[in-house]
Amino acid sequence: MQSWIRQAGKTTRWAVLTWGLTLCGLWPLAVMAQGRPAQEVFLPKSGQGPVVVVVSGQSGPPNYRAYARQVAELGYRAVLIDGRDILTRQQDGAQNLRAVITTALDSTNGASSKVMLIGFSQGGGGVLAHGLAMSELVKAAVLHYPATSWAKNLGGVVGRIHIPVLVLAAELDRYQNCCLIEHMREIESLAKARQIPLQLVVYPNADHGFNLDGRNHRVEDAADAWRRMVDMLSRHHPVR
Numbered sequence: 697m698q699s700w701i702r703q704a705g706k707t708t709r710w711a712v713l714t715w716g717l718t719l720c721g722l723w724p725l726a727v728m729a730q731g732r733p734a735q736e737v738f739l740p741k742s743g744q745g746p747v748v749v750v751v752s753g754q755s756g757p758p759n760y761r762a763y764a765r766q767v768a769e770l771g772y773r774a775v776l777i778d779g780r781d782i783l784t785r786q787q788d789g790a791q792n793l794r795a796v797i798t799t800a801l802d803s804t805n806g807a808s809s810k811v812m813l814i815g816f817s818q819g820g821g822g823v824l825a826h827g828l829a830m831s832e833l834v835k836a837a838v839l840h841y842p843a844t845s846w847a848k849n850l851g852g853v854v855g856r857i858h859i860p861v862l863v864l865a866a867e868l869d870r871y872q873n874c875c876l877i878e879h880m881r882e883i884e885s886l887a888k889a890r891q892i893p894l895q896l897v898v899y900p901n902a903d904h905g906f907n908l909d910g911r912n913h914r915v916e917d918a919a920d921a922w923r924r925m926v927d928m929l930s931r932h933h934p935v936r
Contacts, residue, residue, distance in 0.1 A: 779819025
C-alpha cells in the first residue's frame, strides 16, 4: 500500500462536543465513540434525515467540511469521517466503516435503515475496498477519483460490488499515481461485462481534487459532479 495510508486512530472514551453554529446554520458535532473512528455530524434544519457518510481523502476531514455541510442542507444527516481510517495498512478499514455506519444509524432512532456513501480519493478507495460489499447497510455510493493503487486484482474488487455505484474521475489525474484513469476504465469494463450497476463519468480536462477548493478546482466540472451526486441521492436515498 502507499506510504500515505496510516494506522486507523482508535478513541478511548465516549464524548460529544458541540463546535458551534456554522455559517450555514447547522450544528456540526464531533462524535468520538470507544473503539470507533471520530465522526463529525452535520444536521439538516429538521434535525433528522437519512444518513450519508462522507469519507475524506488523504488530507483529512477539514477540507471536506464544506461538502458535508452542503449535503446536510439537502436534508440529510451528513457524517464526515477520515478516509485514512478506512483505507488502512492494518486492514481494519471494514471494521471501522461498519462501526461508523452502525453508530450513525443508531443515532437516527430508526429513521434511517441504511446509509449512502460518498468517498474522495483515499476515502473513495476505502469505500471501493469495503463499503460496496455492505449491501445490508449501504444503498448506493458515489466515488470521486477513488484510490486504486492498493488493489492487486481489480477483478476481485469489482466482484465485491453489490450496490449501485457512480464513479466521478479525472482524465488528467496522476496524483501519486493513486487514482489513475486507466484503472477506472478497467473497473468500468469489468463491471459492464458482469452487468454490475457501476457508472463511470470522466472529466477530460480535470485533475485530482477538481471539485474541491484549490488550484485544480474546475467550476463547471464541480457543478456537474455535484448534480450527478444529488441525482444519485434522489434516486437511491431520497429525503421523505
